[in-house]
Amino acid sequence: MDKEEKDFILEKIMIEYGDELVRLAFSYVKDIGIAKDMVQNTFIKCYKNLDSFRFDAQIKTWLYRITINECKDYLKSWNYKKVQVRSILSETTRSILPSTEKAVIDKYTNEEIKDNIFSLPKMYREVIYLYYYDSLKTEEIADVLDIPVNTVKTRLRRAKQKLESMIKEAEFNGR
Secondary structure, three states: OOHHHHHHHHHHHHHHHHHHHHHHHHHHHOOHHHHHHHHHHHHHHHHHHHHHOOOOOOHHHHHHHHHHHHHHHHHHOHHHHHHHHHHHHHHOOOOOOOHHHHHHHOOOOHHHHHHHHHHOOHHHHHHHHHHHHOOOOHHHHHHHHOOOHHHHHHHHHHHHHHHHHHHHHHHHHHO
16 A cells, blocks of 8 residues: 555545544543544554555444553553542542541641652552542452552551651751
8 A cells, every 4th residue: 555545545534533533532531632642643553554454344443442442551651640640639628537647737738748649659659549539448459459458558557657757857847
């Protein structure tokens, strides 16, 4: 297939399937800009692999599969998770921490708390997030992370200790 033929086919595909692929991607990523990016990546992959496409399959199903895989890859990416966590944390104004912890944390801005949480190692950061922001029980966190319940409890305890020492250090340096 020569370049002109590929360009012509891609243009027809973009016109015919562009809008419905954006709607499909949006159903996964819930953001119109990112959905359009996913579809753009789909068309790039389509163009690159058009020579190897077996026309015994429907082009529509092939495009859907590429779009879905693009969205799933994006949703698994660290960038997406980091953006989501930051978004959720910044929108969270109410504190769901137990009252003794709440009294200490109320002294700090949400930004300082987020910075402290994000500076924790991943294994502590994820249990803190799931426990306090998603309100999951330790058993549920164990299922989500596929680790023993006692490991979850240990990580929570150590994460709290690390956060406590960070807060005390900030208090000391702030005086």
